Amino acid sequence: xxxxxxxxxxxDDVPIDxxxxxxxxxxxxxxxxxxxxxxxxxxxxxxxxxxWGTNFNGWGCLPEHDYAEILAKRLAKMGLxxxxxxxxxxxxxxxNIFAFTKGKRVTGGKxxxxxxxxxxxxxxxxxxxxxxxxxxxxxxxxxxSDEGVENAKALADSAKPISIFSDKLxxxxxxxxxxxxxxxxxxTELAYCDDPIFVMAEITNECDMFxxxxxxxxxxxxxxxxxxxxxxxxxxxxxxxxxxxxLSEPKNENLVDYNIWLQEEYYKxxxxxxxxxxxxxxxxxxxxxxxxxxxxxxxxxxxxxxxxYHYDWHWKEFEKKCANNxxxxxxxxxxxxxxxxxxxxxxSYLCECATSSVADRPTFISEWDMPWPNEYRAESPIYSxxxxxxxxxxxxxxxxxxxxxxxxRMNMLGSEIASQKIGNIPYRQGIFSAWNDPAxxxxxxxxxxxxxxxxxxxxxxxxxxxxxxxxxxxxEPIYANxxxxxxxxxxxxxxxxxxxxxxxxETEIKSDTNELLIDRKKNYGYVNTPKTKCAYGFLGKxxxxxxxxxxxxxxxxxxxxxxxxxxxxxxxxxxxxxLTTVGRAENxxxxxxxxxxxxxxxxxxxxxxxxxEIEIKTDAEGLFVWAISPxxxxxxxxxxxxxxxxxxxxxxxxxxxxxxxxxxx
Numbered sequence: 001x002x003x004x005x006x007x008x009x010x011x012d013d014v015p016i017d018x019x020x021x022x023x024x025x026x027x028x029x030x031x032x033x034x035x036x037x038x039x040x041x042x043x044x045x046x047x048x049x050x051x052w053g054t055n056f057n058g059w060g061c062l063p064e065h066d067y068a069e070i071l072a073k074r075l076a077k078m079g080l081x082x083x084x085x086x087x088x089x090x091x092x093x094x095x096n097i098f099a100f101t102k103g104k105r106v107t108g109g110k111x112x113x114x115x116x117x118x119x120x121x122x123x124x125x126x127x128x129x130x131x132x133x134x135x136x137x138x139x140x141x142x143x144x145s146d147e148g149v150e151n152a153k154a155l156a157d158s159a160k161p162i163s164i165f166s167d168k169l170x171x172x173x174x175x176x177x178x179x180x181x182x183x184x185x186x187x188t189e190l191a192y193c194d195d196p197i198f199v200m201a202e203i204t205n206e207c208d209m210f211x212x213x214x215x216x217x218x219x220x221x222x223x224x225x226x227x228x229x230x231x232x233x234x235x236x237x238x239x240x241x242x243x244x245x246x247l248s249e250p251k252n253e254n255l256v257d258y259n260i261w262l263q264e265e266y267y268k269x270x271x272x273x274x275x276x277x278x279x280x281x282x283x284x285x286x287x288x289x290x291x292x293x294x295x296x297x298x299x300x301x302x303x304x305x306x307x308x309y310h311y312d313w314h315w316k317e318f319e320k321k322c323a324n325n326x327x328x329x330x331x332x333x334x335x336x337x338x339x340x341x342x343x344x345x346x347x348s349y350l351c352e353c354a355t356s357s358v359a360d361r362p363t364f365i366s367e368w369d370m371p372w373p374n375e376y377r378a379e380s381p382i383y384s385x386x387x388x389x390x391x392x393x394x395x396x397x398x399x400x401x402x403x404x405x406x407x408x409r410m411n412m413l414g415s416e417i418a419s420q421k422i423g424n425i426p427y428r429q430g431i432f433s434a435w436n437d438p439a440x441x442x443x444x445x446x447x448x449x450x451x452x453x454x455x456x457x458x459x460x461x462x463x464x465x466x467x468x469x470x471x472x473x474x475x476e477p478i479y480a481n482x483x484x485x486x487x488x489x490x491x492x493x494x495x496x497x498x499x500x501x502x503x504x505x506e507t508e509i510k511s512d513t514n515e516l517l518i519d520r521k522k523n524y525g526y527v528n529t530p531k532t533k534c535a536y537g538f539l540g541k542x543x544x545x546x547x548x549x550x551x552x553x554x555x556x557x558x559x560x561x562x563x564x565x566x567x568x569x570x571x572x573x574x575x576x577x578x579l580t581t582v583g584r585a586e587n588x589x590x591x592x593x594x595x596x597x598x599x600x601x602x603x604x605x606x607x608x609x610x611x612x613e614i615e616i617k618t619d620a621e622g623l624f625v626w627a628i629s630p631x632x633x634x635x636x637x638x639x640x641x642x643x644x645x646x647x648x649x650x651x652x653x654x655x656x657x658x659x660x661x662x663x664x665x
Contacts, residue, residue, distance in 0.1 A: 004586070004606040005656050007630050009436035011407035012070045015632045015659055016578065017077040018445055018566060019129070022452065025081070026130035029196035033280045034132075036302050041199070041282070041362050041394050051132065051199070051395030052385065052444070052451040053082025054434065055367065056402070058093030061085045062100075062118035063405035071405075072125035078441075079448025082199070083126060084134035084366050084397045085119070089141035089176075090157070092423030094404065097180075107146035109176055116183065123197060124187035132199045134366060134397065135180075135192075137270075138163065138173055139205040140423075147172055154218035157423075160207045162221045164266045165228060174273045181277040193278035200364065202284045202305055203270045208297075209259035210471070211290035215247035232258050251471045256293050260470075263297040271301060287366050289355040292467035296491040299358070306356035307367040307399075310349035310380060313595075315427040317420045320597040326376035326558075327383050328523045328537035347479040350387055354478045354487045357391060359464070367399035370440070371431045372414050373597060375584045378439040378560045379525075379536050383518075385447035386527045386534075389456035390511050391486050396451070401435045403428060411603040412587045413437055438607045438658060439585040445578055446532060446562045455532040455564075457513045459486035466495045476503045483509040483518055527562075530570035534562040539612075549617040556652070559583030559610040563662075575620045575664035581610035581651055582658045611652030616662075618647055625662050627655035 032044025042048045054075070063071055075083070088097040091106070099106045100114040123133060140157040143149040149168060163169045181193040188195055217225055229242035238254060245255055267285045274283055285298045287305035298304055313322035327348065349370070357363045365388065370380035384396055403416055410416055416430035434441045450456055463481055468474045470493060480503035481487055507521035518525035524537030528547045535545045539554035539561070549572040552561050561581050565574035585608070587601025625638040636655030641648045651660060 002584075003609045003656075004584075005609055006588075006604040007438050007585070007607040007658055008411060008604040009438060009441065009630065011410070011435070012074065013632070014074055014077050015628050015630055016445065016661070018079050018449070018578070019076040021449065021566060022076075022079065022081070022130060026128065028081075028127045028130050028132045031196075033196045034199040034282065036282050036362060038360060039362055039392055041303075043196075049199075049394075050389075050451050050454070051082035051364070051397070052448040053080050053084065053131075053134075053395065053397035055084045055086045055397055055400040057400045058087040058090045059095045059404050060400070060402045061088055061122065062095050062115050063122060064118070065121045067405055068118070068122040068125045072122070072129040072131060075126075075131055076129035078444045079452065080444065081130060081448070081452060082132045082134060082395065082397055084136060086136045086205070086367075086400065087139045088119075088136065089139055090423070091140070091142040092157075107144055109141065109144070109147060109172055111179055111183070120185040120187050123185060123195075127188060127195075127197045133197050134200040134202075135198055136202055136205055136366075137177065137180075138203065138207075143169060143172065150220055151218050158205075158207065161209050161212050162217060163204065163207065164209055165225055165262050166221055167224070170266065170269060173270065177270070177273050178277050181274065181279050191278065193280065198281050200282055200284070200303070200305075200366075201274065201279065202287055202366070203267060203301075204286050206288050206307065207286055208288070208290050208294045209263050210250065210256075210294045213248060214250065214255075214259075228262065229258055232261060253470075256470050260293050260297055263294070264300050267297060267300050282362070289352050291471050292355075292473060292491060292493075293470045295355060295489065296470070296493065298356075299491060303362040303364060303394075304356040304358060305364050305366050306353040308349045308352045308365065309368065310370040311374065313371075313374075313427075315431060317426045321595045322373050322597065323595050324375045326523070326537065327370075327379045328518060328520060328525055347475065348383075348387070348482055350384065350391075351475060351478045351482055353388075353393070354391065354482050355473060355489060357393070357486075357488050358491065359488050362394040363391070364394045365396045368396055369399050369432055369434070371427075372437060372439075373431075373586070373590075373592075375586070376558060377437075378443065378582050378585070381440055381443040381447045382527060382534050382536055382560060382562060383525065385450045386456050386516055387483060389450065389454065390459050390513065390516060391482070392458040398434050398440070400432045402433045403430075407435065410436065411605070412601065413585070413605055414587070415600055436605065437585060438582055438605065442582050442585075442658060443560060443562060443580060446534065446564045446580060449564045450527070450529075450532050453531065455529045456515055456527065457529070459484070460512045462486040462488055464488045464490055466490045466497065467493075468497050468500065474500045476501045479503065480506070483511060483516065485512045530572075531565045532563070533571060534560065536560040536562075551615040552612055553614075554610065554612040556583060556608065556610045556612070559608070559612075561610065561612050561614070563616075571616065572618050573620060574618075575623065577616075577662040579614070579625070579651070579660040579662055580658060581612060581660070582607055583610055584608040607658050609652050609656045610658070611650070613648070613650045616647045617645055619645060620664060622665050623647055623662050624665060625649050625651075625660050627651075627657035628659040628661060629657065
């Protein structure tokens with residue numbers, strides 16, 4: 001029988017504070033500006049860095065001053081070191097960078113002073129806490145006729161992909177770049193372009209010339225696109241006219257090459273504008289992998305960015321359906337584009353990110369999520385952090401922390417605002433809000449420690465792949481190797497193959513470092529490194545899991561059991577260890593009928609108690625196991641034995657919690 005206990009997360013604090021581990025990294029920017037160093041990011045003083053962070057969305061980027069201080073401290077206590085400012089330009093947000101309130105009609109694209117002041121102060125607070133910033137330049141901006149935009153009412157939010165080739169829309173984007181990057185923050189006394197707190201910037205969010213239809217642009221933009229196509233054909237000595245092409249057939253070679261050129265020219269123009277504004281940090285183009293052609297265009301920028309999500313749900317305004325798909329099982333039906341429900345192969349949601357890995361540039365994942373209410377989502381933080389490190393990527397930021405800073409009002413999962421949707425999108429109501437989710441955000445301590453300390457080693461071996469064509473990948477080698485070794489891609493298009501590689505499906509995969517394992521027959525995985533040990537998945541049926549110096553025997557059917565040293569010592573020598581045990585988390589009285597959610601439930605948020613026997617081989621004598629409450633109280637000790645250098649105890653029987661500190665008296 002399942003046993004759930006209340007474990008609410010609070011907007012203004014967290015139960016445990018690990019900021020002391022990274023105290024020497026404060027303030028953000030102390031190492032100078034970030035730069036590209038091969039496949040890594042490094043600061044001016046040579047310090048290499050990886051990021052574990054979160055997105056702030058729209059209004060969430062503009063908190064009141066007193067809450068900005070609380071928010072920055074809360075993130076630092078969890079070990080996070082990056083915030084991506086996302087959707088700042090979205091009109092549907094309650095507040096955005098152009099408008100502080102709703103009511104007055106907003107014209108033009110000028111920065112609102114009150115909104116900017118809120119952002120300035122948040123940046124100041126994050127800087128003090130050692131947390132860096134990623135600037136998302138262009139997301140959902142609604143272009144206006146008052147700005148001289150023709151037929152503005154026919155343009156959707158962000159005008160994708162017209163914003164890539166329209167001279168007028170590009171000029172407006174450049175104007176905003178100048179205004180924002182050259183703005184001086186009165187709290188840091190630095191212009192944004194001169195502040196090393198900023199570490200990355202992207203030109204445009206989820207926008208490219210290869211994933212949208214090209215035959216239905218409104219005028220005058222259709223004519224502008226065709227005129228530029230005609231000029232390109234002439235310049236390349238191709239005896240055709242734009243009107244001769246079927247724009248609904250995106251794989252035509254000439255059309256693909258034209259769109260590659262068009263997108264590269266856009267990136268170069270925006271990139272040069274930002275450099276002329278004084279921006280010193282690495283810049284990328286966009287952040288998803290719609291096709292090899294799109295990935296090729298990113299080569300004119302400094303690093304690769306990617307987005308990936310693990311879900312199979314149909315979230316309408318009133319009907320809420322979510323399939324409970326697990327990473328450690330092979331039963332996914334709609335993950336990372338697999339719409340056929342294949343059962344003879346498996347691909348991780350990180351496979352899409354692997355298409356963003358090339359030999360000489362860093363890879364960063366600026367959006368990822370395995371959203372609520374998937375009951376197995378607790379696997380995702382550990383899995384993402386561990387395999388990102390195996391690949392040598394530069395880090396992750398989850399989408400999202402929240403859409404609003406009014407988090408004192410939010411005390412349940414999945415419902416962030418009173419209405420059923422935001423901007424006509426139902427799933428923006430709170431599915432992606434991670435800040436109070438014990439199953440995901442609750443594991444960020446371990447993910448931050450793993451990522452920032454490099455607890456998981458980079459793969460020993462690397463394979464280099466090339467696409468089938470400019471529009472198609474051969475994904476099979478990625479599926480087969482992502483969890484074994486590092487993957488890089490060659491987008492020179494010098495080698496184009498015509499047949500996919502068929503790779504035998506393996507149920508048990510161990511990394512070539514021997515630190516990571518995932519077994520989709522037994523349905524569990526583990527992380528086995530000196531400073532972090534973790535078992536995750538369907539542990540109850542697998543009996544004792546033997547890791548180096550640690551043994552875990554879990555009675556609960558599904559869960560995550562993670563241990564991380566909070567000192568410079570390995571777990572077998574440490575006198576301060578964080579233990580987290582978490583699996584299912586849900587609202588009180590939530591009701592489901594298979595995939596259909598009947599009732600969100602009500603506060604408080606609850607977690608299933610994980611019952612597990614744990615053995616730690618350690619030379620640290622006199623260790624206590626303290627259970628920690630949501631408020632941060634020591635609520636009781638767990639009985640232990642220590643014999644022959646082995647500490648043994650069982651969690652889940654007494655002093656029930658999800659957090660435990662194993663500390664010396």
